[in-house]
Amino acid sequence: MRAGGRVTPRSQLARAGFVDLGEAASALDELTELTGVPRDELVAGAARSADPDAAVRALVQVARREPDPVRGVLRDAAAPQILWRLFGASQGIAAFYLRHPVHLRDLVGMRPALPTAAEMTRRIVDATSEGRGAALWVALRVAYRRELVRIAAFDLSAPDPVEVVRVVTAALSDAAAAALEASLRVARRMAEGQFSAQEIADTRLAIIGMGKAGARELNYVSDVDVIFVAEGADGSGISDPRMLEVATRLAMLTMRGIDEFEAEPPLWEVDANLRPEGKKGALVRTLASHLAYYDRWAQSWEFQALLKARPLAGDAALGAAYMAATRPLVWASSERDGFVESVQDMRGRVTANIPADEVARQLKLGPGGLRDVEFTVQLLQIVHGWSDEAVRVQSTLSAIDALVERGYIGRADAASFATDYRILRLLEHRLQLQQLRRTHLMPETDEERRVLARATGLFDHTPGTAGGTAGDVTSTWERVRHDVRDIHVRLFYRPLLSAVAETEYDARALTGSEAIGRLTAIGFGDAKGALSHIGALTRGVSRKATVQRTLMPVMLRWFSEGIDPDYGLIAYRRISERLGDSPWFLRMLRDSAGAAESLTKILSGSRYIGELMEWIPESASWLDSDEQLRPRTHEVLAHEARSIMARRVSLKESAKRIRALRRRELLRTAMGAMTGALGIKEVTTSLTTITDVTIDSLLAAVRRDLVADDHVGFEFAVIGMGRYGGAEIGFGSDADVLFVYRAGSVDPTAADQLAKKIVAALREVGEDNLVPLDLDADLRPEGRKGPIARTLEAYRAYYAKWSVSWEAQALLRARAVAGDASLLDDFMAMIDPIRYPDVVAPTDVREIKRIKARVETERMPKGADPTRHLKLGPGGLSDVEWLVQLIQMKHAHSVPDLRTPRTLHALLAAYEAGLLAEDDARLLGAAWRLATRLRSANTLLTGTTSDLLPTGYRALDGIGRVLEMPAGSGWHVEEQWLGAARRARRVFDAVFYDL
Structure with missing residues (x-):
């Protein structure tokens, strides 16, 4: 790349960060021609930008349209640095200047500093003080974007971009409030054609910011959540429908000024869906109407949404009155019925709608993303805020400060959490700046990630250039995701151990009531009982207790995300105690990928499994391998059953071992179903196989005990009926059956008595209080009034002479299950003409x-x-x-x-x-x-x-x-x-x- 020992033009461009060297060289030459600025100076300036190619390309477009403003900026002493940073980081800002080149002059003499809320409000309001119609909306949006440029210029020029995230988000929120204030003032003027000047003047309207807008933590492009509150001039207004009509019109015009399409693109969406009754509710209500709704109809999540409420624009006194009236409701919400369910619902909605291919790229909603930080902090605020006013603040970073100051979280964890949150917000800001569009997805390609790395300013290693690679930003993102998830556990769950065990923690130990509050907030119904179980598992100095203390915080989180956290924790304690100091159990939970999480999922999600696992605790080892959760085949289970029978133990002992086999395989199938390893077809097939082997084995054991050697030719069989006959049973299903026998050389009366004894014994040895096996013979001829067992000939005679339509219909699901093969074959052959007749009458x-x-x-x-x-x-x-x-x-x-x-x-x-x-x-x-x-x-x-x-x-x-x-x-x-x-x-x- 060198010629005669000198750097070539192409290598100079590559070092400056250009990618498309040919196009860049051509664009730089054109820009030099349009502005008179030397090419080397342009290259040096572009090197400071995140995307030099895009910056030069955009600047050429503006210069083609109007070169004088571009020339003026590039010849200023300090403005070029700002210009290149803006154009390299934001094609959206570049597009704004393409529409309005004259405003490039704002950069001349600019020193990067954040404008105050008052300054922004004054400038945006002044810009809309004259004119009429849609031109006012255009003027408002242009004025807002000029303020946005000032904020972005400060942000992109900051020596430590992470550290300024807090003040940047506050400034963006203030800019949004200023735009709403100006839009409301314009709306008042526009409404004069529909209402009298006096009606408009007498209508007080306050705009309450919710979410990030209320918390002063907006992004560059966020929906701005609002609630509109109105009153008449005398403070009542309740009996004046006309006032509400005026206020509603003002609110609609205010929103239109921000987010409807005009000559200048919309700014962002004004979202009023957090109002009472959501989209179905009135857009504007009086304060009294709001309070009546909150008193009678509001759900718990609506009070939690008020946590971040703040007056943004409009009547300041009315906004303050709204805050004074609603603020106490937030902190009382945790005492409401359904509070836990609403928290769980909010948490579930976070990830429920994320497309699978976006989960790993989600800065906001994915694991380790912004929502993990915000949800954790808000939950801690709600838990402790009901009794401690110091944590009743709106913004996430301010809340972290308050929580650490009051000792609810440790300083080291809080510092890491806050820094990681700011890094996530910085990445989000830089992505949104690129097109001035709302996005929360990390880019997919290396080139896009390289641009993002350069835009953050986190990786500047060479003076005078923007630095960073795709690998830099990817490794930072992965580290932050991991840390956020880990700190989430430490902040919320690990302090619970300090309430019940001697566990070091750098915050104050939680009191019993505080620990109960945290457990309640995450979904435990019996928080006091949960504390006792946690204590029993983690107290002491044994190796087992030590491992449990390590596992418990993250397992508590998994339990809290389950269906029934209380039962899950109880079942886990029982299983842990049954397994005692078994080294494999704790080692598996500690080291196996996914085993501990799967265990918490199935225990908190299924009492059926929990009760069986208490009897078969070693089944926990199956979670270490998907293969262990696969159903055993009929051949494998039948072989095991034959092995039991071969031991020649008593009927009672044989039946006990066969029932244990059935319990074990039912549990295996249930665990496979709960973990997603088995589909519905595999489940029904497995349950049918287990039941078939159980009945066949128990029948063999009973016959060995009851049928003597002189009972020559006596045969007995079981026919499956109903859903069992159709091999379609589910968990807890009965086994519908028919019993048939053939006397052989045995006296008919004795054979009948023997068949009845076999049925009675079969039912007795099959009894299992934990997972009942109900052999239901109600589908037999004559139903409950008929004999419990019949000979094959008796069945044949009955069906030939007395059978009714429903009995033939029931035989459609008959299936040979257990017993003597020749009798089974003969029975099935006998019923085929009955259930598959030539003609149905x-x-x-x-x-x-x-x-x-x-x-x-x-x-x-x-x-x-x-x-x-x-x-x-x-x-x-x-x-x-x-x-x-x-x-x-x-x-x-x-x-x-x-x-x-x-x-x-x-x-x-x-x-x-x-x-x-x-x-x-x-x-x-x-x-x-x-x-x-x-x-x-x-x-x-x-x-x-x-x-x-x-x-x-x-x-x-x-x-x-x-x-x-x-x-x-x-x-x-x-x-x-x-x-x-x-x-x-x-x-x-x-x-x-x-x-």
Whole structure:
């Protein structure tokens, strides 16, 4: 790159930070020609900018349009430094100067300093003091952007850009307030054509800033959240609808002046959706109306939103009155019913809507981002602010200062947290400056990250140039993300240990009430009990206690993010105590990637799992490997069961070991379902396999005990029926069965007695209070009145002479399960002509339809809401299954693929045979799958079985979380089911009664 020992022009450009050297050389030559400034001087100036290529390109465009202002700036002593920094960091500012080159003269003689709030208000208001119509909005926006340039010039010139973040965000907030003040004044003039001057003068309107605007921590481009409050001149105004009409018009015009499209682009969105009732509520209310709403209707999150409220513009006295009236409500909000749920909902909304491909790039919402800092600080303020006025401040950085000063967080942690927060804000500011657009995403390409690194000023290593690489900014971003998540744990969770154990911490030890407040705020219902469990796990000097103290802060956070933190912590304590000092357990939690988090997730999300894990605590080791959560095959489980039987222990002992096998595999399947390792098809298949092996093994054990050697030829078998026969059971499902036997050489009376003994013994040894195995034989001929077991010939005779339509229908789901193979084969062969008849009599079809109508009314639990009944309600499991079974009865004789006990397989076969429209089959299948998933999810959540979809939001949200939906999805669960059921019912009504 050198010629004759001298630096070549291209190498000079490369050293200055240019990328497209050919285009840059051409643009620099043109700029020299337009302005008369030497090329070397331009290169030296551009080297100070974040993006020299973009800076030169933009400046050439402005100079082409009007070279004199550009020439004047470049010939000033200090202005060129500001100019290059602005144009290199912000194409949005460059575009502003392209529209208004004359305002480049503002840079001449400028010394980077922040304008005061009063100065900005005066200048923006003065700019709109003359003129009319849309020209006023243009003048307002131009004046605002001139102030924005002053702020950006100070920001980009600061020796320590991280340190000035606080004052820069405050200045941006003051500029926004000034713009709103000017826009409101313009609105008053514009409204004169619609209202009298006296009406307008008598209408007092205050604009209250919320969110970042209220906290004086706005970005360069943020939505500005506001609430409008109005009063009449006499302070009442309540009885004057005309005053509210005037105030509403003023508010609308004020917003229009800021964010509607005109010749000069909008500034930012004025968002009034935090007002009472949100978008549905009145845009403007009187103070009394606001207070009445907050007193009677407001949700807890609305009080938390008021934490950052501050008067921005308009009537100062009215704004102060609003603050005085609403401020106490913020600090009383933690005592309200539903406070914890609202906090959890707010936290869940943070990440719920982030696209998966953006999570790792989100400066604001992603893990380790700005929201982690803000949420932690606000939660600490709410917890401690109810009794300590010193922490009742609006801005995040001021709140950190107050919290450390009062001893609620340690100085070292607070200093790191505050610095990391400012770095995140600096990165966000530089990204938004580029186009003057709202964004919170780290750029993807190395070139974009290199520009960002140069724009921050954090990596300037060479005097006179902007420095930094893509690697610099990426490594800083990753370090900050990691630190924020770690400090989040230290600030909020680790001090809880100081309330119950001898744990060093550089803040004051929390009192019991403060620790209870923190636990309550993060979702523990029994905070006092939680403290006792934490203490039991972490006190002492043993290795176990030491490891638990290390793990507990982060595990508390995971528990708090779960469905039921209280139960999760209790279950964790019980499991820890059962495992004692087992080295593998604590080592796994400490060292295994994801095992500890998975454990907290399943314990706080499923009582079914928690209760089983207490009996099988060593199952925690499965979380260290996804393979351990995969269901065991029928062959593997059957082999283990045969090994149990081979030991020739007593019936009682054999049954105990088989029940233990069943518990273990049910737990394995549940854990796989909760961690997302298994889908619904794998779950139902696994549960069916476990039940098949259990029944077959218990039957073998019972027969060995009861059937003597002289019972030659005696055979016994179990037939699966219902959802069990269809291999479609969920957690907590009964096992519908039929019992059949063949006497062989045994006396018929003795054989009948022996069969009854086998059934009784089978039910007795299968009893398990923890996970019941109910062998339900109510689908047998004659129902509960009929014999519990029959011979094959007795079944044949009954079905030939007495069988009614519903019994033939029930046989559609019959499946050979356990017992003597020859008897199973003969039974299945015997029932095929009954369930797949050549022709179905019209009377049988009518009877099935009549019984279906009766089932819907007579079997529905008293007082139950039919729309929430997953089995018998409209569009529920019963609708889908009866429709499919009627199709099978009518067509399975001629369509072999319909001869299956499985509902979804038969549904697919019906569609493929042209017996059901594609959309109908899809809607029926969707409702059936969802009902099945909801039933199992409810059982996992509560540990009990129910066919009713809960009505409580907390339970619905829990079901949603089990189904891997984001936190706060309770109402979505309900809407999803009601919609799916409604669509399935329409199909049922249209098809079933026409079959």
